[in-house]
Amino acid sequence: MHKLLTVIVLGISALLLILPAYAQEAPKEQIKGLDEQVQEIKTDVLSIAAELNKLEEKLLYPSDTQIAIFVSVPQGEKFRLDAVDIALDGKSVAHHLYTFKELEALQKGGVQRIYVGNVRTGEHALQVTVLGKSEGGSDFQKGESFKVAKDIGPKLIGVVLAGNGTGNNTITLKDW
Amino acid sequence: MSRLILILVCLLFATSSLAANTYTSKGLKDVYFGEALYHAFQGDWFQSIARLDTELGQYRGLDEPALDTLYYHVDHAEFAVGDFELAYRMHNRAGRAITAVIEGNVEEPVRNEAIYRLARLYFQKNQPENALHALERIRGVIPANIRDDLEFLRGQIFMANGRFVEAGRIFKDLQSAKSLEGFASYNLGIALLKEGKEQEGRQYLDRTGQILSEIPATLAIKDKSNLVLGYKLLDEKSVENARLVLERVRLSGPFSNRALLGSGWADASQNRFDRALVPWSILAQREVTDPAVQEAMLAVPYAYGKLNVYGHAAVMYGKALEAFGKEIDKLGSSIKSVSEGKFLEALTREELKQDANWVVKLRNLPEAPETYYLLELMASHDFQESLKNYLDLDELQKKLATWERDLDAFEDIILKRRAYYQPLLPEIDRGFRQLDSQMRLRLEQRNRIEKRLHAMLVAPRPDYLATAEERIILEDIGRLEQSLAAKGAAVPDENKGRISRLRGVLLWNIRTEYDQRLTDAYRDLRDLNVVVDQLKKQYDAFVRTRQAATQSYEGYDDVIRRQRNLIASAQEKVKVLMARQGNMLETMAVNELTKRRERLEQFQITARFAIADSYDRASKAQTEKSATTQTEKSVGNQSEKGVRNQAAPSVEKQAEKSVDNKTEKSVGK
Numbered sequence: 001m002h003k004l005l006t007v008i009v010l011g012i013s014a015l016l017l018i019l020p021a022y023a024q025e026a027p028k029e030q031i032k033g034l035d036e037q038v039q040e041i042k043t044d045v046l047s048i049a050a051e052l053n054k055l056e057e058k059l060l061y062p063s064d065t066q067i068a069i070f071v072s073v074p075q076g077e078k079f080r081l082d083a084v085d086i087a088l089d090g091k092s093v094a095h096h097l098y099t100f101k102e103l104e105a106l107q108k109g110g111v112q113r114i115y116v117g118n119v120r121t122g123e124h125a126l127q128v129t130v131l132g133k134s135e136g137g138s139d140f141q142k143g144e145s146f147k148v149a150k151d152i153g154p155k156l157i158g159v160v161l162a163g164n165g166t167g168n169n170t171i172t173l174k175d176w
Numbered sequence: 177m178s179r180l181i182l183i184l185v186c187l188l189f190a191t192s193s194l195a196a197n198t199y200t201s202k203g204l205k206d207v208y209f210g211e212a213l214y215h216a217f218q219g220d221w222f223q224s225i226a227r228l229d230t231e232l233g234q235y236r237g238l239d240e241p242a243l244d245t246l247y248y249h250v251d252h253a254e255f256a257v258g259d260f261e262l263a264y265r266m267h268n269r270a271g272r273a274i275t276a277v278i279e280g281n282v283e284e285p286v287r288n289e290a291i292y293r294l295a296r297l298y299f300q301k302n303q304p305e306n307a308l309h310a311l312e313r314i315r316g317v318i319p320a321n322i323r324d325d326l327e328f329l330r331g332q333i334f335m336a337n338g339r340f341v342e343a344g345r346i347f348k349d350l351q352s353a354k355s356l357e358g359f360a361s362y363n364l365g366i367a368l369l370k371e372g373k374e375q376e377g378r379q380y381l382d383r384t385g386q387i388l389s390e391i392p393a394t395l396a397i398k399d400k401s402n403l404v405l406g407y408k409l410l411d412e413k414s415v416e417n418a419r420l421v422l423e424r425v426r427l428s429g430p431f432s433n434r435a436l437l438g439s440g441w442a443d444a445s446q447n448r449f450d451r452a453l454v455p456w457s458i459l460a461q462r463e464v465t466d467p468a469v470q471e472a473m474l475a476v477p478y479a480y481g482k483l484n485v486y487g488h489a490a491v492m493y494g495k496a497l498e499a500f501g502k503e504i505d506k507l508g509s510s511i512k513s514v515s516e517g518k519f520l521e522a523l524t525r526e527e528l529k530q531d532a533n534w535v536v537k538l539r540n541l542p543e544a545p546e547t548y549y550l551l552e553l554m555a556s557h558d559f560q561e562s563l564k565n566y567l568d569l570d571e572l573q574k575k576l577a578t579w580e581r582d583l584d585a586f587e588d589i590i591l592k593r594r595a596y597y598q599p600l601l602p603e604i605d606r607g608f609r610q611l612d613s614q615m616r617l618r619l620e621q622r623n624r625i626e627k628r629l630h631a632m633l634v635a636p637r638p639d640y641l642a643t644a645e646e647r648i649i650l651e652d653i654g655r656l657e658q659s660l661a662a663k664g665a666a667v668p669d670e671n672k673g674r675i676s677r678l679r680g681v682l683l684w685n686i687r688t689e690y691d692q693r694l695t696d697a698y699r700d701l702r703d704l705n706v707v708v709d710q711l712k713k714q715y716d717a718f719v720r721t722r723q724a725a726t727q728s729y730e731g732y733d734d735v736i737r738r739q740r741n742l743i744a745s746a747q748e749k750v751k752v753l754m755a756r757q758g759n760m761l762e763t764m765a766v767n768e769l770t771k772r773r774e775r776l777e778q779f780q781i782t783a784r785f786a787i788a789d790s791y792d793r794a795s796k797a798q799t800e801k802s803a804t805t806q807t808e809k810s811v812g813n814q815s816e817k818g819v820r821n822q823a824a825p826s827v828e829k830q831a832e833k834s835v836d837n838k839t840e841k842s843v844g845k
Contacts, residue, residue: 031558034757038565039266041749042222045572048742049226050233052579055735059586062727064720070207101218110214111207121717152720156207176207176245 065118066154069094069126070176071161072111079140079163080133081106086115086159087127093117111158121150128159128171135163144171206231206245209253216256221264222571228257251277251286258293262300265564271297284316292318292326299329304336324353331363340371358387358397365401381405385424398424399431406438415442433459433468440475449479464499465549467775473499474779477786486794490787497783500776507773510549514765520758523563524570553768562761569754576747583736583743593729601725608718615711622704629697638686641693646682653679 057066069086081103086094094115098106106112129143148157156176163169204210208231216224232253235246246253254277261270274297277290291314298307311330318326327346334343347364350356365380384401387394402424409418419442425435436455443452456479459472477492513519553559628640642650653675660667 028558030760031562034753034760035265035561035565036268037749037753038569038757039268041572041746041753042264042266042568043269044742044746044749045575046222046226046229048579048739048746049222049575050230051735051739051742052582053226053230055586055732055739056582059589059728059732062724064724070211072204072210105214105217108213108217109204109210110217111204111210112214113211158207 061116061118061154063154064152065120065150067115067117067119067124067148067150067157068113068154069115069157069159070111071096071106071114071159072109073106073161075107075109077107077161077163078135079169081130081161082133083131084114084159084161085129085131087125087129088115088117088119089124090127114159119150119155121152123147123149126157126173130161130169130171132169134169140169142169142171146173148173205248206253209246209249209256212253212256212260216260216263219263221260222575224260225257225264225266228253228260232257251282254280255289255293262297265561265568267297267301278313285319288314288316288318289322292322292329295333296329299333299336304333307333308337324350324356328353328356328360328363331360331367335363335367335370340367343367344371357389357391358384358394358401361387362397362401366404378405378408381408382421385421395426396429396431399426399429399435403431403435403438406435406442410438410442410445413445415445418442427458433462433466437468437472437475440472440479444475444479444482447482449482453479453483464503467772470500470503470776470779474783474786477790481786481790481793484793484797486790486797490790490794493783493787493790497780497787500780500783504773504776504780507549507769507776511766511769511773514762514769517758517762519762519765520566523567523761549769549772553765556764556768559761559764559768562757562764566754566757566761569750569757573747573750573754576743576750580740580743580747583740586732586736590729590732593725597725597729601722604722608722612715615715619708622701622708625697626701629694629701632694636690636694638690638693641690641697642682642686646686650679650682653682 061068067088071084073081081098083095083097085092085096096112096114102112124147126146126148127143128146129141131141132139134140148155158174158176160172160174161169162172208227212224212228212231215221215227231246232250235241235244235250235253238244241247241250254273258270258273258277261267261273271294274290274294278287278294282290291310295307295310298304298310307329311326311333314326327350331343331346331350334340334346344364344367347360347367350360351364353360361380361384365377365384368374368377368380371377381401382405385398385405387398389395389398402421406418406422406425409415409421419439422435422439422442425431427436436459440452440454440456440459443449443455453476456472456475459469460476462469462472464470464473473496474493477489477496480486480489480492628637631637632640657675660671
């Protein structure tokens with residue numbers, strides 16, 4: 001009886017080694033064919049997305065009045081960004097709370113489009129408020145006011161948030 | 177081999193994401209490229225491709241691309257879009273994007289990097305011959321950042337093509353590459369084994385299994401190497417070595433369960449069941465859905481039986497039987513639940529996607545028995561790919577539904593704008609036309625003055641700068657002269673002289689003040705220019721605003737209609753594909769769960785037999801023991817009886833002690 005048991009258990013043990021191959025039962029060709037079709041529909045939907053982006057920009061943010069604000073941090077920044085608030089001409093237009101993934105994407109060099117809207121040509125007041133934690137662990141809140149001039153054509157403003165490790169963070173503007 | 181490829185693919189993805197980090201290392205110049213990276217760094221491949229595609233499309237349409245900010249990143253952007261497409265599992269498009277770079281007018285290192293990526297793509301799509309042909313096109317300078325990865329890929333491709341000698345040579349050269357630590361030696365070991373050089377191959381696997389590192393990927397390949405070598409030695413009955421090698425596998429890693437199981441079998445095959453109990457007992461306490469754990473639940477009582485502790489063996493077989501029964505019920509519920517479509521519903525739960533470890537979390541979802549065994553299903557590459565495709569299709573479906581609503585909103589906006597502007601514009605246009613004609617007239621006047629002033633610089637004309645009063649007086653004098661002449665009478669000299677003096681004074685003033693007047697006229701013209709410029713700006717602003725007013729509601733109907741049709745058609749396709757992909761997943765899941773259930777049913781049969789056998793042996797042992805006791809009683813040897821009765825528990829205690837020792841040892845490591 002014990003011999004039989006040994007054989008059964010060892011047999012099952014051998015079976016165990018090939019377990020990951022269990023689910024590979026759907027015909028390969030069928031899987032491949034479906035995969036090709038999924039790739040095709042992704043292409044179709046991406047092209048719809050591109051057209052819709054253009055349509056949205058033309059309809060909602062024509063270049064004459066368009067203003068877009070982008071947030072970035074210098075690569076390798078260590079401070080924790082919790083939230084950014086953007087006010088244009090005294091009116092809050094964007095408030096964003098950052099997830100860990102978003103912060104990481106900024107620290108790696110990504111640029112976030114935090115706001116896109118419409119303004120008249122001329123000078124406008126821009127107020128940026130940042131909340132976060134410095135590299136040293138202390139909470140900070142920093143606000144800066146700027147004047148931005150909107151001309152004909154889209155206005156792309158970069159808000160660069162940098163820290164120096166002491167909680168004395170800086171907010172600067174750059175024109176993209 | 178399939179598992180080997182899986183690990184290698186993981187490594188390739190790791191290098192791909194590393195490459196993504198270098199896109200911005202030289203400073204970002206193009207904000208839209210930065211935006212695409214922002215989405216890519218979060219794994220939002222759809223958005224990143226959509227953004228970058230649009231940006232690249234615009235760049236390619238430029239007459240002077242060197243003036244565009246993307247010019248500084250265009251090589252990286254071309255690569256990045258291929259990388260993102262690859263990550264979004266759009267292999268065909270990624271291949272086309274990379275081929276475009278290769279065939280474009282690019283420098284040698286850029287071209288070589290593109291070929292490397294294309295080869296990697298072919299390799300991932302299980303086309304090793306094409307991958308090899310691609311690599312054969314590499315000529316000249318190879319960028320330093322991909323040199324090792326390229327050679328590693330070349331080695332892998334040789335392996336996949338069965339050219340183990342060449343592969344081995346490459347992996348040998350890569351032994352000092354820090355970024356490939358563990359992977360190069362593991363692959364070299366496998367290549368040598370495949371080549372038939374058993375001894376050498378094992379040496380490299382052994383070397384990989386002893387690497388000291390804190391990098392998770394290196395630790396994983398180290399465990400993998402020990403597992404492969406351990407099972408190889410076990411197959412060849414070199415059990416002592418097998419045990420030592422398997423014990424090097426971390427107790428918390430993904431390969432630990434199978435290592436513990438193998439380690440137990442190594443001891444068991446040498447009839448050292450007390451030692452086999454150590455790893456098996458640890459394993460039997462782990463997650464019950466794991467096949468190795470289920471096997472350990474049978475192996476532990478099997479070992480106790482071998483140690484003649486039949487009563488305990490019977491109890492443990494009973495526990496295993498109970499656990500298997502529960503798992504069979506769960507599997508039954510899972511199969512039923514999957515068949516009712518709940519598996520697919522569970523997979524698309526929004527809250528799961530917030531967690532990177534969501535596949536593991538699936539097991540703990542309340543009221544979702546269909547997901548208990550998903551981790552094991554995920555071990556299959558086909559299942560993984562099918563699942564990802566299904567989730568992508570689900571995302572696409574949601575996007576398409578949102579866009580459909582967006583189009584409704586756009587139409588609403590257009591309708592409101594038309595209702596607002598259309599009645600206003602005719603009146604505005606009428607007013608504008610009047611102002612426009614007045615403005616044109618004034619501008620013509622200004623132009624005439626300017627022209628005249630310019631001419632006066634060459635040919636002075638003081639009369640042009642006479643004041644209105646002077647002109648009137650001159651005209652009066654002229655009329656006076658004419659009137660006197662008309663009367664025919666002789667004009668007195670005194671009057672003649674006065675008229676001449678008057679004219680003379682006027683002309684004197686006009687001519688002597690000419691320079692000052694010309695200067696003043698130029699200053700006035702300059703002042704006028706300022707006003708005219710302002711007027712032109714206002715005019716242009718009005719024209720732009722007027723155009724924008726019309727453009728805000730005109731010319732969208734066709735675009736929206738076309739987009740609606742495209743969205744509807746895509747929705748239809750996605751629906752069909754989701755149904756097919758979902759059906760495939762359900763079939764794979766049901767097949768897997770059925771097999772797991774059948775396996776557990778076999779285990780149940782084994783356990784039942786084993787219980788009966790253990791009870792038989794236990795009662796037989798009890799009978800023998802009673803008989804012995806009677807005999808001993810009769811001779812009155814009480815002390816020896818006590819020792820015999822404690823023999824069985826002492827084995828258990830020894831086993832428990834060993835388990836504790838083993839755990840401590842592992843933690844200590």
